[in-house]
Amino acid sequence: MNASVNETEWEPSAELATTLIQTLGALVGVFLSLLTIVGNVLVMIAFKTDKTLQTISNYFLLSLALADFLIGCISMPLSLVYILANYWPFSALLCDAWLAIDYLNSNASVLNLLLISFDRFFSVTRPLTYRARRTTRRACAMIAGAWLVSALLWPPWIFAWPAIEGRRTVPADQCYIPFLESNIWVTISTALIAFWLPVTLMCVLYWRIWRETERRYKDLTALVLVSHSLSSSRNSSQGHAAASVSCWQKCCAGKTAASQTSIAMSGETPPTSDSIYTIVIHLECANNEHAATVTMLNTCDA
Structure with a gap:
């Protein structure tokens, strides 16, 4: 009898804990989504209204803000619903569209970060030759290339995979990319190409930028000391x-x-x-x- 009483007392408390966790998760998810949307909207408004911010370097930041804005508007809310509900409550077509937009924007965001890294690296290491060749048209072409690569890498395969396999293998209450779940090597290679390789390149580029900045600081310090020495000797x-x-x-x-x-x-x-x-x-x-x-x-x- 005591065991049955304990089980009866345990069930409401477990349900209450689950409800509290889901509520807290929903609040955190909504807050992060709104923070992402508002922050990137402010960036785009500032770029549009302030002419001094419309520089070539900031075009890359504008593209990054657009990608993150779409993630905050589409990817994060649907992902929050999927996690809290513990199943996919929408149609299969909306599932594929959500996955395509999510992976496209995420990959475009990473590539835009990589473009920013290359732009800063060449601006520091080759300030004369690179800045002479860097134009708004070329910057826009590089940004368009980043979005085009992302658009060709994910959406066509996500929408075409059921036709390639001859049927839809994803259950109606689930939403995921089938070729990432069925083959471990595809998952690993995709993660390496889409994420780890760009992140590694960014780390190397920023390390080179730090080394170049440190070297120039030492040269400038030595030049100042020599200048003071010559001035004292002349006096x-x-x-x-x-x-x-x-x-x-x-x-x-x-x-x-x-x-x-x-x-x-x-x-x-x-x-x-x-x-x-x-x-x-x-x-x-x-x-x-x-x-x-x-x-x-x-x-x-x-």
Whole structure:
């Protein structure tokens, strides 16, 4: 009797826990879906209204925002219903359409991320040649190529697979891609090509970008240090040259004064207003001062 009572008490509590988990999952799913939709709508509105944002690099971000917006509008809500209901409540045609749109947008999102990685890599490693060739038309062509590859890779096979097999093998209450479930090698190869290979390339590209940025930072730091060193050396050389000129000027002034004193003490009358000796001293000092000035100018040019 106690066992039956415990079972009776357990069933409502288990149902209540399941209901709470489903409710919490529904709230989280709706929140994430709305967050995805609103965030990407804001990105597209900003690109449309602000002319300064309409750059070539941001075209790739616009394409990525469009892919994620479609995922938030179509893929995530239907996926949430499928998970919470634990079965597919809609038609087989809607199942195939949902799968085709979901895989197309997801693959396009990954390829757009890869295009952004390549664009940043070439902008950093080849700033002159790549930026000269990068145009809006070429960017749009690359974006169209990413969407075209995704459109050819998934929707045709999803819609044509029942005709290829001769019948629909997916149960009416289930929704999945049959060729991914029936063959493990197809699943692995598809995951490698559609996801792991692009992600690996992105990691390698961003690692190369980081290495190039670090190398340029070190080169810039070394250049600044050399510039400061040359500036200090130039200022020091200019100071030495100016001191030498001043010293020669004082020496010449002393020699001139001494010569004039000597003449005055001797009592001799100079032939002109200045003595010949004083003129010779002035010529010597002028020659020395000119040499000092030339030395200073050569130092500054160096």
